[in-house]
Amino acid sequence: xxxxxxxxxxxxxxxxxxxxxxxxxxxxxxxxxxxxxxxxxxxxxxxxxxxxxxxxxxxxxxxxxxxxxxxxxxxxxxxxxxxxxxxxxxxxxxxxxxxxxxxxxxxxxxxxxxxxxxxxxxxxxxxxxxxxxxxxxxxxxx
Numbered sequence: 001x002x003x004x005x006x007x008x009x010x011x012x013x014x015x016x017x018x019x020x021x022x023x024x025x026x027x028x029x030x031x032x033x034x035x036x037x038x039x040x041x042x043x044x045x046x047x048x049x050x051x052x053x054x055x056x057x058x059x060x061x062x063x064x065x066x067x068x069x070x071x072x073x074x075x076x077x078x079x080x081x082x083x084x085x086x087x088x089x090x091x092x093x094x095x096x097x098x099x100x101x102x103x104x105x106x107x108x109x110x111x112x113x114x115x116x117x118x119x120x121x122x123x124x125x126x127x128x129x130x131x132x133x134x135x136x137x138x139x140x141x142x
Contacts, residue, residue: 002070004109008077012063018055024048028113035105035119037127039090053090058083058099066102075107081121085130092130099129 007026014022024044033042040050055061061083068077082100085092103121107114127133 002075003112004073004075004107005068005070007109007112008068008075008107009065012065012077012079015051015055016062018061020048020052020055023051026107026114027117028110028115031114032116033119034117035121037090037123054081054083057085057087057089057094059086060084073109075109076105077107078102078104089130090127090132092127092132095129095131097129099126101126101129 011023011026014020014025024047027044027047029044031044031047033040033044033047036042036047036050040046062081064080064082066078066080068075070076080100080102082098085095085097085099087094101121103119105120106118108116124133128135
């Protein structure tokens with residue numbers, strides 16, 4: 001196992017335990033972020049705030065790695081993020097329903113810190129599950 005893979009494993013463990021500072025410690029303060037929801041500024045502070053919101057809003061929050069491997073200074077992770085939408089998130093009122101989305105991320109390391117992250121999730125499914133985008137075919141009862 002490469003040192004960078006171990007850094008990612010530790011960071012995910014921190015996130016799953018609600019330790020946001022421990023999770024964010026794998027990133028350089030100058031890191032660049034691609035592929036987050038449009039409401040999330042693509043900066044260290046913007047992404048940190050997003051993860052703080054996820055931890056607050058999704059009860060029983062968990063990231064489970066499906067695949068995790070390193071190649072040189074890159075680490076690739078396929079994961080499932082899950083929890084229960086118990087609090088407001090990205091402007092959406094809580095649905096009190098389970099949320100589960102699969103994602104893929106590529107982390108580019110320099111000197112043991114992530115300098116660039118490319119993230120892909122099924123954003124349509126995520127926004128649908130938290131109620132920002134209505135389910136196709138659903139009718140309003142207002």
